[in-house]
Amino acid sequence: MKNQWHRFDFILLPVLGGIFILLLWHISSHTWSGDLPDPAKTWHESKPYVLDPWGKRGELDQGILRFTLLSLGLVAKGYAIALILGTPIGFCLGLSPTFTKIFDPIIQILRPVSPLAWLPLGMVLFAKIKGINITEIAALFTIALCSMWPTVLNTAVGVRAIPTDYLNVARVLKLSRWKTLTRVMIPATLPYMFTGFRLSLGIAWLVIVAAEMLTGRPGVGGFLWQQYNALVYEQIILCILTIGGTGFILDRLMSVIERRFKTA
Amino acid sequence: MSAHLELFNLKKVYASARGPQTIVQDFNLKIAKGEFVTIIGHSGCGKSTVLMMIAGLTEIRDGGIILAGRELSGPGPDRGIVFQSPSLLPWMTARENVMLGINQVFFTATRLEREQIAEYYLTVVGLADFMDKRPAELSQGMRQRVGIARAFALKPKMLLLDEPFGMLDSLTRYELQQVLINLWRRNQITTVMVTHDVDEALYLSDRVVCMTDGPEAGIGEILEVKLPRPRDRKTLMEHPEYHRLRATLIEFLEVRAHQRKPMPAHQTAPAESIPVSA
Numbered sequence: 001m002k003n004q005w006h007r008f009d010f011i012l013l014p015v016l017g018g019i020f021i022l023l024l025w026h027i028s029s030h031t032w033s034g035d036l037p038d039p040a041k042t043w044h045e046s047k048p049y050v051l052d053p054w055g056k057r058g059e060l061d062q063g064i065l066r067f068t069l070l071s072l073g074l075v076a077k078g079y080a081i082a083l084i085l086g087t088p089i090g091f092c093l094g095l096s097p098t099f100t101k102i103f104d105p106i107i108q109i110l111r112p113v114s115p116l117a118w119l120p121l122g123m124v125l126f127a128k129i130k131g132i133n134i135t136e137i138a139a140l141f142t143i144a145l146c147s148m149w150p151t152v153l154n155t156a157v158g159v160r161a162i163p164t165d166y167l168n169v170a171r172v173l174k175l176s177r178w179k180t181l182t183r184v185m186i187p188a189t190l191p192y193m194f195t196g197f198r199l200s201l202g203i204a205w206l207v208i209v210a211a212e213m214l215t216g217r218p219g220v221g222g223f224l225w226q227q228y229n230a231l232v233y234e235q236i237i238l239c240i241l242t243i244g245g246t247g248f249i250l251d252r253l254m255s256v257i258e259r260r261f262k263t264a
Numbered sequence: 265m266s267a268h269l270e271l272f273n274l275k276k277v278y279a280s281a282r283g284p285q286t287i288v289q290d291f292n293l294k295i296a297k298g299e300f301v302t303i304i305g306h307s308g309c310g311k312s313t314v315l316m317m318i319a320g321l322t323e324i325r326d327g328g329i330i331l332a333g334r335e336l337s338g339p340g341p342d343r344g345i346v347f348q349s350p351s352l353l354p355w356m357t358a359r360e361n362v363m364l365g366i367n368q369v370f371f372t373a374t375r376l377e378r379e380q381i382a383e384y385y386l387t388v389v390g391l392a393d394f395m396d397k398r399p400a401e402l403s404q405g406m407r408q409r410v411g412i413a414r415a416f417a418l419k420p421k422m423l424l425l426d427e428p429f430g431m432l433d434s435l436t437r438y439e440l441q442q443v444l445i446n447l448w449r450r451n452q453i454t455t456v457m458v459t460h461d462v463d464e465a466l467y468l469s470d471r472v473v474c475m476t477d478g479p480e481a482g483i484g485e486i487l488e489v490k491l492p493r494p495r496d497r498k499t500l501m502e503h504p505e506y507h508r509l510r511a512t513l514i515e516f517l518e519v520r521a522h523q524r525k526p527m528p529a530h531q532t533a534p535a536e537s538i539p540v541s542a
């Protein structure tokens with residue numbers, strides 16, 4: 001009898017956790033946190049955004065999936081920049097001890113800087129360039145700068161971890177530099193690179209909210225901030241759940257890809 | 265006949281915690297073309313180091329190496345190498361691993377010709393049905409077969425093998441020794457192989473080079489194995505010469521390898537006097 005129930009643990013236990021949080025939320029909103037809407041009210045107020053996820057009533061009044069897509073678009077661009085810059089930097093770090101000595105201290109100092117600090121710098125940095133959408137550029141700058149470090153560092157570790165045997169094969173065969181890079185070093189580093197890519201994507205998605213909040217761009221984060229400022233609290237939780245869910249799905253997708261490269 | 269491979273006064277020094285340490289010293293050896301020489305010695309004496317020096321994969325402190333009349337510097341595809349671990353690139357299939365070298369060496373040949381070389385050698389080592397498998401899908405023994413095919417396919421001037429069968433069970437080891445010796449006979453290829461298996465050394469080689477213990481290891485003794493070829497494991501066992509050589513080797517490894525001074529020079533017979541049975 002007992003064993004029968006254990007078979008459903010994988011679904012029952014998470015549901016139990018969810019119910020617990022809902023209860024906690026409900027009780028909180030009726031006791032010490034008067035401003036917090038309870039779950040029922042949250043759902044009621046969020047319905048238009050969820051049931052019409054692609055609707056567009058105004059720039060900052062759109063369906064939740066439409067907002068998510070806008071945010072994802074921005075993240076995709078910033079993330080792409082992070083990978084395009086981060087991977088070669090990681091390779092240089094991994095290959096050259098001199099390069100590491102020059103740049104590693106700077107990287108270690110820049111790495112923990114919060115997106116909230118980078119964004120104003122981005123705004124200042126690109127302010128004098130004509131014909132660009134300054135908020136978008138500053139947001140991309142922030143996303144790229146915050147999210148590229150895992151890619152940089154994991155790639156560097158991966159390059160340093162290339163087995164000597166593989167490099168010896170390249171040396172014995174007298175492969176050209178280019179062939180050594182493309183046929184041996186990059187494939188050998190790929191699993192590490194993808195770990196970096198996955199972590200970077202997580203950060204890029206984390207940063208989007210901050211970027212949208214500060215720039216007021218339409219998206220999940222911008223929407224959240226706007227609703228908060230308008231004293232409409234119901235959708236804050238909707239946004240949080242959406243951000244969390246999207247981040248979770250992105251991470252899953254990346255780990256599926258990552259695992260494919262691990263076994264290769 | 266002059267020596268195909270000549271090692272003179274090879275010396276290797278590694279930096280260690282207690283300052284520089286001489287691993288190998290005064291290593292002199294001449295090997296005739298087509299000869300099969302094994303190097304035997306205790307673990308850590310520097311056998312791999314000698315092989316890596318010939319391969320050009322580790323720097324030489326002193327002395328030099330001449331292969332086919334030219335002094336070597338650095339690695340190159342003229343020396344086929346098989347390591348203890350097959351060191352195949354895991355993201356490539358068996359065929360691609362072999363092709364990687366073929367494309368480098370036979371770059372003037374057509375695509376088809378190069379494919380045929382790869383297929384020929386993979387078939388000879390018994391992998392006709394496994395060419396398009398990746399190393400992860402192959403057994404240890406099969407991987408080592410790919411390694412052997414990869415080395416032979418480049419038509420190298422010589423072959424360097426570092427305990428190529430060390431990680432295999434004895435049945436597979438026997439099979440692969442057979443594969444190796446057949447290829448060696450067919451290609452007349454000069455071979456230096458490191459092993460610490462006495463029977464393997466006697467079964468395969470024309471000469472067995474016994475190394476003394478490190479540090480400052482050198483050649484202790486060179487044994488000529490004048491057993492008729494092709495050798496058969498079973499009849500070999502009944503050959504009195506086989507038992508005499510085996511006893512000498514074991515006695516060397518148990519007693520003389522530990523003696524500090526290397527044997528006098530006269531025991532390291534020059535290659536000219538060695539009859540090459542091929």
Ligand SMILES: Nc1ncnc2c1ncn2[C@@H]1O[C@H](COP(=O)(O)OP(=O)(O)OP(=O)(O)O)[C@@H](O)[C@H]1O
Pocket residue numbers: 278279280287305306307308309310311312313314460478
């Ligand atoms: N990269 C290195 N740096 C410092 N010392 C090294 C290095 N490689 C090998 N050595 C030392 O050189 C000595 C000889 O090593 P080597 O690998 O040649 O031995 P071996 O005879 O091949 O041993 P085995 O039979 O176990 O493979 C050892 O004492 C080892 O500690």
Ligand SMILES: [Mg+2]
Pocket residue numbers: 311312313426
């Ligand atoms: Mg060794």
